[in-house]
Amino acid sequence: MNSESNTILITGGASGIGFSLAEHFLKLGNTVVICGRRKDKLEEAQAIHPHLHIKECNLAIESERIGLFDWTAKNFPKLNVLINNAGIQRRIDLKNSEEWSETRQEIAINLEAPIHLTTLFIPHLLNQQNPMILNVTSGLAFSPLANVPVYCATKAALRSYTLSLRHQLASTPIDVIEIIPPAVNTDLGGVGLHTFGAPLSEFSESVIKQFLEGKKEITFGFSEKAANASREELNDTFKKMNA
Ligand SMILES: NC(=O)c1ccc[n+]([C@@H]2O[C@H](COP(=O)([O-])OP(=O)(O)OC[C@H]3O[C@@H](n4cnc5c(N)ncnc54)[C@H](OP(=O)(O)O)[C@@H]3O)[C@@H](O)[C@H]2O)c1
Numbered sequence: 001m002n003s004e005s006n007t008i009l010i011t012g013g014a015s016g017i018g019f020s021l022a023e024h025f026l027k028l029g030n031t032v033v034i035c036g037r038r039k040d041k042l043e044e045a046q047a048i049h050p051h052l053h054i055k056e057c058n059l060a061i062e063s064e065r066i067g068l069f070d071w072t073a074k075n076f077p078k079l080n081v082l083i084n085n086a087g088i089q090r091r092i093d094l095k096n097s098e099e100w101s102e103t104r105q106e107i108a109i110n111l112e113a114p115i116h117l118t119t120l121f122i123p124h125l126l127n128q129q130n131p132m133i134l135n136v137t138s139g140l141a142f143s144p145l146a147n148v149p150v151y152c153a154t155k156a157a158l159r160s161y162t163l164s165l166r167h168q169l170a171s172t173p174i175d176v177i178e179i180i181p182p183a184v185n186t187d188l189g190g191v192g193l194h195t196f197g198a199p200l201s202e203f204s205e206s207v208i209k210q211f212l213e214g215k216k217e218i219t220f221g222f223s224e225k226a227a228n229a230s231r232e233e234l235n236d237t238f239k240k241m242n243a
Helices: 016-027 039-048 062-075 100-125 149-171 200-212 222-227 231-241
Strands: 007-011 031-036 053-056 081-084 132-136 175-179
Touching: 007 016, 007 100, 016 031, 016 200, 031 039, 039 053, 053 062, 062 100, 081 100, 100 132, 100 149, 132 149, 149 175, 222 231
Parallel strands: 007 031, 007 081, 031 053, 081 132, 132 175
Antiparallel strands: none
16 A cells, blocks of 8 residues: 555644544545635635645535536545545534534534535546545444434444445446444544544554554554454443443
8 A cells, every 4th residue: 555645635634633534635645635614714715825725615515526526536546545534523412403404414424425426526636646545433333422413423334335336346347445433532522522532643544553554443542342242242341431
């Protein structure tokens, strides 16, 4: 697996896990493009790393996903790696109904967008050297945290899609990799909600190490345990997490 000279698009790459991976990939000698909704965050990231390419894009909107693909294919014709990292996480009390648009937006960002981008990018990636798709799921794909129910459902669905994608693309040059984070200390879901998580630098260093080793499922701490747990162990985990 080549660690350098790739051209990589990281969705949601201006903060948290995406930004940390962007920094590592830049350091290894790759061209990195990041996208996200917040212009100020993208510019902040570019001010830290002037070689970083940025693109404003709201992945909840179908036409913006198509626009992102068209812009990337035109400006970075050698793009060979898509990292579907952008995501949101919302705490919801299912006893109190919410506007459907709120629920739908979470599904659109976490599930619809990576599936749509994958569909858009596959024909392009088939013509590239060392093409790859990396999907960022979650340890919660294996055992849900009940107060973020839609989030966990989208991550379980994205994991399922990733397994099918890898199976279907096995006869092509496109590698399919799943990054399965445990709780990591980022601003996911709001500032301060993930301070109990693994330090971001430790997590992302381990992700890069496993990536360079050629691992197809990249886990860390809790997610390594969850990915290898029996049904009985997962039932126990569910009870403990949701006590
Ligand atoms: N941190 C954890 O504990 C943890 C655990 C398991 C999995 N993960 C997954 O890791 C990924 C990265 O999360 P993180 O922890 O690094 O949190 P984060 O810092 O909040 O990163 C999420 C990124 O997604 C972008 N994003 C959200 N909605 C978007 C949209 N509609 N269009 C474009 N970009 C959008 C955000 O940028 P804008 O707001 O500017 O758009 C942000 O840069 C997510 O998929 C998350 O589910 C995280």
